[in-house]
Amino acid sequence: MVHETCDCQQYRSHCNARSHTTHCLFLDGSTGPRKTTPSSYMIIPRHTSACFCQTSTLSRLLILQSCSQIQECRSIELPLAGEIQIAIRSTGICGSDVSYFKKFANGDLCACQPLSLGHESSGVVVAIGPQVTGFTIGDRVALEVGVPCGQCGICRKGRYNLCKKMRFRSSAKSFPHFQGTLQERINHPAVWCHKLPSHISFDAAALLEPLSVAIHALNRAKPEPGATALVMGAGTVGLLTAAMAQESGCSAVTICDVDQGRVDYALEHGFATHGYVVPRPLHPSSSSSSVVSGISTPGADGAMTPASSILSTLDSRLEGARTLAHDILAVSSSSCSPSVEDVSVHDDEHSPNIDTNNVQDGEEDDEGVDIAFECTGKEVCMHTALYATKPGGKVIMVGMGTPIQTLPMSVPHLREVDILGIFRYANTYATGIRLLSASKRLKQALKGPSGKTLVKRGLPSLDNMVTHRFKGLHRSREAFELASRTVDDEGRLVLKVVIEA
Ligand SMILES: [Zn+2]
Ligand SMILES: [Zn+2]
Ligand SMILES: [Zn+2]
Numbered sequence: 130m131v132h133e134t135c136d137c138q139q140y141r142s143h144c145n146a147r148s149h150t151t152h153c154l155f156l157d158g159s160t161g162p163r164k165t166t167p168s169s170y171m172i173i174p175r176h177t178s179a180c181f182c183q184t185s186t187l188s189r190l191l192i193l194q195s196c197s198q199i200q201e202c203r204s205i206e207l208p209l210a211g212e213i214q215i216a217i218r219s220t221g222i223c224g225s226d227v228s229y230f231k232k233f234a235n236g237d238l239c240a241c242q243p244l245s246l247g248h249e250s251s252g253v254v255v256a257i258g259p260q261v262t263g264f265t266i267g268d269r270v271a272l273e274v275g276v277p278c279g280q281c282g283i284c285r286k287g288r289y290n291l292c293k294k295m296r297f298r299s300s301a302k303s304f305p306h307f308q309g310t311l312q313e314r315i316n317h318p319a320v321w322c323h324k325l326p327s328h329i330s331f332d333a334a335a336l337l338e339p340l341s342v343a344i345h346a347l348n349r350a351k352p353e354p355g356a357t358a359l360v361m362g363a364g365t366v367g368l369l370t371a372a373m374a375q376e377s378g379c380s381a382v383t384i385c386d387v388d389q390g391r392v393d394y395a396l397e398h399g400f401a402t403h404g405y406v407v408p409r410p411l412h413p414s415s416s417s418s419s420v421v422s423g424i425s426t427p428g429a430d431g432a433m434t435p436a437s438s439i440l441s442t443l444d445s446r447l448e449g450a451r452t453l454a455h456d457i458l459a460v461s462s463s464s465c466s467p468s469v470e471d472v473s474v475h476d477d478e479h480s481p482n483i484d485t486n487n488v489q490d491g492e493e494d495d496e497g498v499d500i501a502f503e504c505t506g507k508e509v510c511m512h513t514a515l516y517a518t519k520p521g522g523k524v525i526m527v528g529m530g531t532p533i534q535t536l537p538m539s540v541p542h543l544r545e546v547d548i549l550g551i552f553r554y555a556n557t558y559a560t561g562i563r564l565l566s567a568s569k570r571l572k573q574a575l576k577g578p579s580g581k582t583l584v585k586r587g588l589p590s591l592d593n594m595v596t597h598r599f600k601g602l603h604r605s606r607e608a609f610e611l612a613s614r615t616v617d618d619e620g621r622l623v624l625k626v627v628i629e630a
Contacts, residue, residue, distance in 0.1 A: 186214075190312035191602050194243045195233055198609075200602060208258030208316040215270060215317055219331035220310050221249035221338070221595070222612040222626045224364070226299060230609045236530065240301040247628070248274040248299045250310035251325065251334035261319045270322040271334040272310060273341075273558050274298035290345075290555040297553075311602060313630060323558040329565050332598070332627055333591040336365070337561045340591070342527065343369035344561055345554035347377045350500050350525050354378040359457065359517050360401065362504035362528060363391035365594065365625050370502045370527060371401040372588050376564065383461040383498070385513075388615050390622040398589045405460045407453065447537055450512035457517055458496050497522060506530030512537065520544040527551045564588050597626045604628070 188205040191198050208214045226246040228235040233244075254268040264270075277284050277292035284292050295302075299309030308315075325334050343366060352358065358374040360367050363386035374382045384401035386392050392404040497519030503511050506528035514524045515537065524546055541548055568587030597617065599608040605628055611617060612626040 186314060188312055188314040189602055190245050190308070191247075191605050192243045192245045192308075193229060193233065193240070198230065198246075198605060205314050205316065208256055208261075210259045211261060211318055211320070212258040212316045213254050213261055213264050213270075213319045213322060214256035214258075214314055215252040215272065215322065216255045216314050216630065217247075217250055217252040217310050217312060218630050219251050219335040219627050220247040221332075221335040221365075222247070222608060222628065223249055223339070226309070227609055227613045229299070229301070231613070235301065237532070238301045240306065241304065242306055244299065244301060244306050245309040245311050246299045247309035247311035248297065249335045249338035249627075250274065251331045251337075252630075254322075255314065258316070258319075264319055264322070264324070269325040269327065269329075269331070269334070271325055271337045271558060271562070272298075272317055273321040273323060274307075274310065274317075274338070275553060276307070276318055276321055288555055290553045311605065311628060313602070323562060325562065326566050329562065330592055331629070332595045333565055335627060336369075336591045336594060336625065337558060337565070339365045340369050340373075340561045340564075341554035341557035342366050342551065343373040344557040344564075346370050346502060346525050346527050346551050347373045348557075349549050349551060350374075350377075350502070350523055352377050352379050352500055355380045356499040357381045357461065358383070359461065359498040359501040359514065360384045360504060361502065361507075361510040361514055362386055363388065363395050363400075363404075364504065366527060367502075367504035368395055368400045368594065368624070370504055371395060372399075374500070374502070375399075375402070376588060379500070381461060383457060385457055390616065391624070394622055394624070398593070400589055403461050403463070405457045443535060446509065447512055450509055451516045453509075454513045454516035455496075457513070458498070461498065462496070499523070500525065502527055504528045508534045508536075515540045515546065518544075518546050520546070523547045523549060525549050525551060565591065594625050595627050596622055596624045599626070599628050601630070602628065 186205050187202055189200055189202050192201050205214070225235045226248075229240060229244060229246055233240050250272045252270060252272070254264050254266055254270060257264055257266065275290065275295055275297040277289035277296075278294035279289070279292075281292055281294065283289070289295070296307040297303065298307045299311075300307065323337075347370070352374065356379045358371070358379040358381070360371040360374065360382065363371075363384050367384060367386070368391075371382045371384045381403060382401045383403040383405060384392060384395045385405045385407055387407045387409055389406045392406050395401040396404045497517055499519060500523045501514035501518045502525045503514045504527045508531050510528070511524075511526070511531075511534055518524050521544070524541065526548065540546065565588065568590070597608070597611055599605070608626050608628050611623055614623050617623055
């Protein structure tokens with residue numbers, strides 16, 4: 130189709146080119162020329178090097194200035210060489226977004242210019258820049274929002290997540306800041322866009338970003354078949370890490386959180402095989418209490434201000450973590466799965482310091498999980514993870530938020546426990562898309578005549594992890610406020626909040 134035969138009036142009024150190819154994407158998803166009313170289509174010229182087109186599209190975006198988020202309309206240029214333009218359809222809100230939203234900072238990273246948020250995103254290709262192959266207008270894609278330099282030593286080794294020149298959307302780490310995806314349209318390098326099969330929803334595709342963190346954590350942990358795992362924290366990343374641990378061959382996966390609703394969710398939906406609800410502090414004035422507080426679940430690169438433990442001295446804090454580890458392991462080793470340790474049992478029947486639940490007293494060297502994933506960023510959870518890991522095991526640091534921690538290093542030292550750090554992810558999207566496709570197909574195939582799933586295998590559905598959806602950028606304030614809570618006004622669990630276009 131050439132310019133002259135296109136019935137798109139808007140295109141003609143903006144474009145000076147005489148003979149380049151155009152693609153019109155209609156709102157119903159079809160492409161090509163046809164008779165229609167001007168309001169029912171968007172005009173998408175395919176930009177080529179021969180094109181002198183002046184067309185730029187207006188795109189709304191949310192921009193955070195200090196602590197107020199305002200909506201702006203800016204024109205967006207056609208994609209440059211190697212880029213495609215994406216109409217964003219779904220963006221999940223991460224702990225780091227909430228932190229910028231509230232404080233204009235994330236941990237010790239302060240935004241120093243207006244910043245738009247959002248980095249868990251999916252959308253539809255609406256324009257294609259020069260020198261891009263393999264994409265068609267209308268393709269559904271997930272965005273990998275971290276763009277590394279691709280040239281340096283660590284990039285050439287494939288560990289591009291560690292590239293010093295990495296630009297990551299919605300993070301204030303690079304300057305000028307690489308803007309987030311809470312925009313109607315963005316131009317993004319085509320090599321960092323991943324095509325989606327039609328049966329993966331935009332919401333599930335947005336969750337590929339936190340799923341990538343979990344995949345990367347398991348790639349680093351390399352569990353042996355039948356290994357046991359502990360996951361501290363049942364937020365999005367903790368849940369996905371637990372699911373990936375099972376997917377990677379772990380036979381028993383215990384998940385812990387202070388929030389009963391999240392632990393119940395993990396067990397009901399098959400994310401974990403065992404659950405433990407960490408008791409909240411009952412007597413804040415008592416320094417001998419073994420209970421801990423402050424487990425929360427920031428996202429992949431999320432950083433939250435650590436809640437201070439109610440325990441004052443290091444010795445008593447460590448003693449509390451050791452007791453907690455024993456209590457968790459007692460639940461992990463129970464055969465009646467799934468099981469949720471009832472908090473009230475601890476509170477009513479036992480003194481918190483007496484570890485009556487530990488059936489393995491006296492065999493301390495043998496107890497413990499093979500791999501512990503710390504997904505909260507809290508020091509007390511790192512202590513607990515170290516105590517709960519068996520000799521020769523691994524502790525994987527996934528959660529962020531406490532840059533300087535005091536750890537009992539003799540525990541990993543004398544028992545040869547490997548501590549591995551996790552920073553975002555690399556080379557994970559293809560795996561994530563394959564897993565989402567497979568779990569969807571498997572569940573359909575395994576549905577019996579009654580419609581009930583016969584065998585539970587593959588990843589749990591990510592669609593129902595999205596507990597709250599807000600339509601339109603103008604509802605972002607509500608979305609961000611809800612994303613910082615664990616239950617909504619009706620008392621329902623809040624896991625992942627998304628903003629849909
Ligand atoms: Zn043009
Ligand atoms: Zn690099
Ligand atoms: Zn994140």
